[in-house]
Amino acid sequence: MTLEKLIFYVLAAVVILSATMVVSRRNPVHSALFLILAFVACSGIWLLAEAEFLAIVLVLVYVGAVMVLFLFVLMMLDIDIAVLRAGFIKLLPLGIIMAIAMAAELILIVGPENFGLQEYAAPARHAADYSNTEEIGSVLYTVYMYPFEIAAVILLVAIIAAIGLTMRKRPGAKYLDPASQVVVKRDERVRLVSMDAEKG
Amino acid sequence: MQFDSTQLIPALPEIFLLTLACVVLVVDLFIRDEQRIVSYAISQVGLILTLVITILVSQPGTQILFDGSYIRDPMSDLLKAGILLITFLAFLYAKDYLRERGLFKGEFYTLGLFAVLGMLIMTSANSFLTIYLGLELLALCLYALVAFNKDSTQGAEAAMKYFVLGALASGMLLYGISMIYGATGTLRFDELAQLVTKGDLNRLVMVFGIVFLVIGLAFKLGAVPFHMWVPDVYHGAPTPVTLFLGSAPKIAAFALAMRLLVDGLADLHGGWEGWQGMLIILAILSMAIGNLIAIAQTNIKRMLAYSTISHVGFILLGILAGTKEGYTAAMFYTLVYALMSAGGFGIVIALSRKGFEAENLDDYKGLNQRSPWFAGMMLLLMFSMAGVPPTVGFFAKLFVLDAVVSVELTWLALVGVFFSIIGAFYYIRIIKLMYFDQPIDETPLTVGMDTRLVLSLNGLAMLFLGLFPAGLLSLCSSAIGS
Structure with missing residues (x-):
């Protein structure tokens, strides 16, 4: 086994494991973090496939921007996991049957018989300065x-x-308008009343 | 490669519409709430101008632009004209409704115009990439439009369902596209068709890809068993959005089916191993479930949603015939259906007023006594949806059935006839409510002159096209070409 193959299998195992964790974790923040791990491992696989630009973009855009925003949102929202999980057990058998059927189909089709090296020759290697x-x-x-x-x-x-x-004008919302606060004059706020002195 | 700007002429409708949408977006920023009519006017005039440009750039033959991403052919011209016209109607019917409810905002028109742009891109797509991007552009606008009434929780719920299921469908479609790309190495439909005709492709992978393509397509069309979103979205969205959603995008979905299955994969059509078999299952289920469940509905928007599902079944019947007659009939059906649907929801809007949505079937009781003219228009539209001669709905069904019989699928035509007879029940029930029941609600209808006029034209078009179907049919026939 060459080093390249070894790296590939390690990265692929990381992708599969972390993807499983994404859907199985109770805490959505953990799921998001595992998703980041899956993205990073994926970009490693893309590097092996000589798609350097895409690999870098995946890390920069998805890990750097999208997932960070996503984490922000997750932490802001108060997600009630118990509600989300309701019906999980009831639907689990159906889900497993569907997943097995899909997986079997995929393994049968996207395998070496249909996509092997006999069908598609390996792409030529590019020089280091490519x-x-x-x-x-x-x-x-x-x-x-x-x-x-x-x-x-x-x-x-x-x-x-x-x-x-998301933009909406709420009718009862109270807010300050700095511009009108700045231009306010004394006369508008203070009323001077001249009164006769009280006689004791 | 030399770049010459005259190469862009066939794509002028899209370019013009994009500019128009941006103009509306910017102009809308600078006008006051009372002047929103300006955004409306610019949009409507722009749509008509786009229609004129589409007609001006049309010519026989096909032109392929942008390195094979874009195609202009007679089919795209006719479908674009249909989309633009139906959108014009949808905006017109929507105006009074939106005004009365404080929803008369520029975003409705901006998002609507961008949705139309997405539809035009889909009809003129010549590669998987373009068609997918057009589809996403359309879908994003529609998700936002469904949630347009921010105070309606029903709308938000419908938009959420639509968004999640739509994303799932896009995923399916992309998966199918990636399979086909893997097997052929091309994204262009014309190159794909050549490779498929040559026939040394891995058939198993191709069929596997087509399964996913058809699933994605069925989601977008709303065919059973991928129809779950249709009733909820039709019901939850504001009625003008339902009108828009249920009419013009059906033409775009037809274009999607034609581009994916016919332009690219026509030679994988045959029998139960090709896409014909898949579409037969979808068509039968759609006609059955759509027509049967529609009977049980008491809400007219839900009823029309199930009716859409059954009509989609008929459109699929035409496509699956796989002949020129079949495609022509399906195109005729789609255009006619979009017009019927626009008219039907137009009546629902005309009957509603602020605080009253005219959604229940009981609201149609005794419409004849309140407004004989609108009752008459609704009568024409309902007869047309049911397929009663001499309205055009009859001919639409007839042409489709004829095409199916001519490819020796007589049993399928019989199934179609059987379910449309069942379906006739719920259309005619509305006519019964309008003409033979006492009105519950005596409030006089307040409908603007423009809506009244266009709605009348829309209703009468059902009769006119039914008496003289040859014009539209020959247009469709020449659009399909070879």
Whole structure:
């Protein structure tokens, strides 16, 4: 067994184990942390497959940004796990049957008979100075220009939808307007009343 | 490769619509609440202009742009025109409803226009990547629109269900796409079709991929057994959103099916091992469950949701025939259905007012005494949905059944007829309520002149297209082409 294979199997085992932990942990924060582990191990596998750029992006974007935000949200929300778990045992047998059926199908199809090296030759190794970031860059804005633009529009829609759904003016909400506080004049707040002196 | 901006001309409808949506977004920022009508007007005029541009850039033959990501062919032209027209109707019917309930906001139009953009992208997609991105663009807008009424918990619940199931469906679709990409090494439909025709592909992997594609597709179409979201979403969303959701996206879903299954995988169609068998199961289940459960509904939005499911079954019947006649019939059915659905929900909106949603079947009792004209329009729409001649719904069903019989699936046509007879019951029940029962609610209808006019045209179109179906049919037929 070469070193490369060894690394692959270790990383693959980490991915599978941590993915199992993601769905089986009681505490959602732990699940999120295991998901981060799964992402990191995945990016290791991608590095082995010579997809360096994607591996780095996976760590930077998913681990660095998405999952951190996700953890924030999880910690902010008070999630009642007992409610979420209700019905888990009742649905478990059905779930297991479905999972086994899916797994069996996948193993039968995505195996060496259909996707082995006889069917698909191993890709040629690239030299050490080969840059696949450059390769992606050269097609991203030319060949894949149209899908790229659509992805940009989807992000715009996500912004609009998120703001549209969460922005609301509550009628009874009390808030201060600094601008009007600053321009306030003495006359508006203080009323000077001249009174006759009281006679004792 | 030299870049020449005239290459972009076939994609002008999309480019124009994107610009329009951004203009509405920005203009809406600078106007006061009383002037929202401006956003509405820009959107409507823009939709019409997009329609005009679509017609101007249309020409016989196909053009492939953006290195194979984009295709313009007669089918995409006709479907785009249908989507734009139906959206115009949806925005028009929605206006008064939104105004009365304080929902008349720019986001409705921005998100609506972006949804239309997603639909146009789907109809013109020539690669898995483009079609998936178009689908996501459409779906994201629809999720947000379903939750548009922030004070409605029903709406939020429906949006959540729609979002979770929609994400699951997208996952399925992507899994199928990855399988097919693994087996063929191409994302483009035209290259895929050539590889499939050559036939030295691993058939097992291809069929496995198609299973997932069909599951994703069935989710998006709302075919049984992937229909669970349809009634809840139709019921929970504000009625104008239901109208929009139930009409134009059906045309886009038809385009999705045509692009995925027919453009790319036509040669894997045959028999029970190909996608025909899968669609037969979906079609039979959809027609059965849709029509049977619709009978038990007392809420008209839920009833129309189940009716959608049964109509989807019919559309699938046309597609699974796998012939030019079948595709033409399915396209005819889809366009007609979108028009019927828009009209049906349009009547629901017309009958509702602030604080009263006209959702229950009892609210339709005695409509004839309150407004004979609207009752007449509803009569036409319901007869058309049931497939009673001389309305166009009859011809839509007839063409589909004819196509199915001509590929020697007579038993399937009989199943279709059987369930549409069962389905006729609940459509005709509404007619009975309108004409033979005493009204419970005597409040006069207050419907704006524009809605009244367009709704009348929409209803009369059922009759007109039913008397002269040849025009639309020949359009569909030439759109399908070879």
